[in-house]
Amino acid sequence: MSKYSVPETLAVSDSGFLFLPNTGETFTLNLVGKEILNLLQDGLSEEEIVKHMLDRYDIDERSLEKDLSDFIMQLRKYSIIKEE
Amino acid sequence: MDKVKKRYERPIITKHYSGLMNKFGSKSISAPKTTIEGIPVEYLVDQFGSPLYVFSEKQIRENQRNAYRIFRNRYPKVQFAWSYKTNYLDAVCSVFHQENSWAEVVSEFELDKALRLGVLGSNIIFNGPSKGKTALQKAIAQGVKIHIDHFDELYDLIELTESNNHKAKVAIRVNMDVGVYPKWDRFGFNYENGEAWHAIRRILSSKNLQLVGLHTHIGTYIMSAEAYRIAASKLAALARSIKQEFDIMVDYIDMGGGFASNNTLISQYLPAEEVVPGLEQFADSIASGLFELPYKAEELPMLILETGRALIDNAGYLISTVIANKRLADGRRAVIIDAGVNLLFTSFWYKHKITPAQESGLHTEDTTIFGPLCMNIDCIRESIMLPALKRGERIVIEYTGAYDNTQWMQFINLRPNVVMIMEDGSVELIRKAETLEYLTECELIPDKLKTR
Amino acid sequence: MKIAVTGLNATDNPGPGVPVIRCLKESKEYDIDIIGLFYDSLDPGIYMENICAACYMIPYPSSGVNALFDRLKVIHEKEKIDVIIPTLDSELYGFVKLQGKLADLGIKTFLPTAEQLNIRSKDKLFEFCDTNQIKAPKNILAASVKDIYSISEKFEYPVVIKGIFYDAYVVNNFEEAVSAFNKIRAKWGYPIIVQEYLKGDEFNVVALGDGNGQMTGAVAMRKLYITDKGKGWAGITINDNRLIELSRKVIERINWRSGMELEFIKSAETGEYYLIEINPRFPAWTYLAPAAGQNLPLLMLKMMLGEDVKPLTSYTIGTIFVRSSWDLITDIKTFEQIASFGEIKWTK
Structure with a gap:
């Protein structure tokens, strides 16, 4: 069960614009990306996110799992989240 | 009651870099290419597999008719000769021949292919630096127009025609400085240093060679129309000297090919279009150069064009399927598709137009496209902005009609089906996918190696 | 009247958008609102006060004309643009191709023809000068590193290595030449121009052609201060009729239509002017022209609107521009608006 910590100060705007206050870097997320980051902020684990998203989106579990792990890898690479 | 689920798009995060903050990226997403000439891409793959080369009969005919009209509006006698090396699939050549195109060949194999398709010898132009004596003999016998490339060949022809007392119809290929880079001086006789004139005199002094034309081909993917005017006027000057000194008028001026197509070169910043x-x-440039000819209007020689790329590039498509998605070490996205550089040789110099064949998300990501070969060079595109593509989804690579089906090779994978969408909307197989039997047909195993 | 202007990159290698806008805004006869068109969310022109009424991101020229046209249509629906003035070299082919379609939307442009653009393109300039008896430095076109080897046969170092659209490096030896060649090739592709390096002062002319062979105005200046990137950071208007007459000759021979910058070097040896470059648009120092009495962008606007204009023939000698850098302040919300939506409207 991988969980990730997201800084509380982190705020993604409605448009998907993300500003990292500690480094000054800025990013753009698409809607799904933004939703996933918000779920991580709410403390959901990877598995819980998959479950949550499957419920809401028209996508199969395996594809979602692959996309999610790729996305989380990128978030970690940019030091936006850390593994707990 | 089931709740309606939202449309899913792969999660994407893009970092902003200074100097690259343009959300349109370096390529905008155009509408998906779901059909080719009205036939759904999915249907084509379903019937003929993936990857799949697709040609449009309608587009080829349109290209040829349009080109003829453009040149004919500017010059009274125009003849096209289909450049076999650009695409010598029988079906493709046949469309051009039905559109009254002659054949332009550069090897014995191409010559045989044209004769086999029923092209008259007198409607074949034989170019190239390496024709071979048997091919020359065949060409002489069939009345093929032989374009001489060098003095050794000229003397071969004198010898061959004298030994069996045949007449040969010949032209010389002339190379020249037309102000474009790089200068092509490896084919034919040079204009500026007088070599071309020397060759002409030698031809005219031999009783079995009949000088019927002058030929030049200034380069490939030429973007300067002015270069063609210079080339045409230099050939016209040669024709003038021939008329003055020998009172002979050539039947035709062959301006070769080399017009750029709308495919963008890798080194080009702006799109080719x-x-x-x-x-x-x-056409304007060529006609204005030719009007310097010393002939009366009714005596003007025929203008021959060996246009290849510009007549076929946009009639060819390559459909390919996404095999896998990858994230490279530096964070860049990569997709692996089922068509490699062995099928798409032109990806070494073109930035092809590549479009997903189905609706996809609006966000694009800098993507590298790799082919399926287990070889490092198998990269179809270093960098292109593409939306997220799922496994099994299709892409359509456009402008693949020229050179790909002649320079492709069997390498690691066999070559796939080629189909032609006919004018009536039917789809015909024009080259079958290769099989192991086809590939090994020419192979032999020495007896010693047969025992196991 | 709404005028869209590109080139808001007022950086250390400045685009001409902001100075062209400043010229237009000096107009007393028209009520002008400027719509800025930008490529990068950090283009300084977006953030300057009293320059643009609204700014919109447009796709890079390498995306092709269709992408550009689609975007311009969207912007036009919101803003009802009357005129578009592109100011960057790499955009011009695209805008020239689109001028008919833009005219159909009721948007005016004042552009050279594609043929005129080709004559002045850096690789053809030498030929043009040759046929028209205008002095120019020796040139070769390099298509591979192989050609860099031949430099020492044809020229003496130092030489200038130039890209087809932008960038120029003065190099002193083979190694530097190869490095410059590779840098330019990676960014701008071929051809790459290798040019004789002439010692002498740089003189520039900003001029305007009406498209019928008439020069409608021209101001000559000498660069007083040149940055390490070769950009003029200060300059002074001067009085040398030879420069104006050379410029007139160029504009007459090409029938140039639109703004133009001509770059000359006055040879330290012979005192003669060598034409080293023609830029197919107004330069980044264009604001010096109205300051000296010739508002050339405004004059171009009048020609676009079909007004009768008389050529301007004189200007104040000794007018000086000094470029400065100036830090603009904004906040993350504004930046988000620009980066995420690609557009911003400033309230007056």
Whole structure:
């Protein structure tokens, strides 16, 4: 069960614009990306996110799992989240 | 009651870099290419597999008719000769021949292919630096127009025609400085240093060689129309000297090919469609150069064009399927598709137009496209902005009609089906996918190696 | 009247958008609102006060004309643009191709033809000068590193290595030449121009052609201060009729239509002017022209609107521009608006 910590100060705007206050870097997320980051902020684990998203989106579990792990890898690479 | 689920798009995060903060990226997403000539891409793959080469009969005919009209509007006698090396699939050549195109061949194999398709010898132009004596003999016998490339060949022809007292119809290929880079001086006789004139005199002094034309081919993917005017006027000057000194008029001036297509070169910043001159401009330049000819209007020689790329590039498509998605070490996205550089040789110099064949998300990501070969060079595109593609989804690579089906090779994978969408909307197989039997047909195993 | 202007990159290698806008805004006869068109969310022109009424991101020229046209249509629906003035070299082919379609939307442009653009393109300039008896430095076109080897046969170092659209490096030896060649090739592709390096002062002319062979105005200046990137950071208007007459000759021979910058070097040896470059648009120092009495962008606007204009023939000698850098302040919300939506409207 991988969980990730997201800084509380982190705020993604409605448009998907993300500003990292500690480094000054800025990013753009698409809607799904933004939703996933918000779920991580709410403390959901990877598995819980998959479950949550499957419920809401028209996508199969395996594809979602692959996309999610790729996305989380990128978030970690940019030091936006850390593994707990 | 089931709740309606939202449309899913792969999660994407893009970092902003200074100097690259343009959300349109370096390529905008155009509408998906779901059909080719009205036939759904999915249907084509379903019937003929993936990858799949697709040609449009309608587009080829349109290209040829349009080119003829453009040149005919500017010059009274125009003849096209289909450049076999650009695409010598029988079906493709046949469309051009039905459109009254002659054949332009550069090897014995191509010569045989044209004769086999029923092209008359007198409607074949034989170019190239390496024709071979048996091919020359065949060409002489069939009345093929032989374009001489060098003095050794000229003397071969004198010898061959004298030994069996045949007449040969010949032209010389002339190379020249037309102000474009790089200068092509490896084919034919040079204009500026007088070599061309020397060759002409030698031909005219031999009783079995009949000088029927003058030929030049200034380069490939030429973007300057002016270069063709210079080339045409230099050939016209040669024709003038021939008339003055020998009172002979040539039947035709062959301006070769080399017009750029709308495919963008890797080294080009702007898209080709913006910087490449239209055929009209090439035609204007050639006609204005030719009007310097010393002939009366009714005596003007025929203008022959060996246009290849510009007549076929946009009639060919390659459909390919996404095999896998990958994240490279530096964070860049990569997709692996089922068509490699062995099928798409032109990806070494073109930035092809590549479009997903189905609706996809609006966000694009800098993507590298790799082919399926287990070889490092198998990269179809270093960098292109593409939306997220799922496994099994299709892409359509456009402008693949020229050179790909002649330079492709069997390498690691066999070559796939080629189909032609006919004018009536039917789809015909024009080259079958290769099989192991086909590939090994020419192979032999020495007896010693047969025991196991 | 709404005028869209590109080139808001007022950086250390400045685009001409902001100075062209400043010229237009000096107009007393028209009520002008400027719509800025930008490529990068950090283009300084977006953030300057009293320059643009609204700014919109447009796709890079390498995306092709169709992408550009689609975007311009969207912007036009919101803003009802009357005129578009592109100011960057790499955009011009695209805008020239689109001028008919833009005219159909009721948007005016004042551009050279594609043919005129080709004559002045850096690789053709030498030929043009040759046929028209205008002095120019020796040139070769390099298509591979192989050609860099031949430099020492044809020229003496130092030489200038130039890209087809932008960038120029003065190099002193083979190694530097190869490095410059590779840098330019990676960014701008071929051809790459290798040019004789002439010692002498740089003189520039900003001029305007009406498209019928008439020069409608011209101001000559000498660069007083040149940055390490070769950009003029200060300059002074001067009085040398030879420069104006050379410029007139160029504009007459090409029938140039639109703004133009001509770059000359006055040879330290012979005192003669060598034409080293023609830029197919107004330069980044264009604001010096109205300051000296010739508002050339405004004059161009009048020609676009079909007004009768008389050529301007004189200007104040000794007018000086000094470029400065100036830090603009904004906040993350504004930046988000620009980066995420690609557009911003400033309230007056």
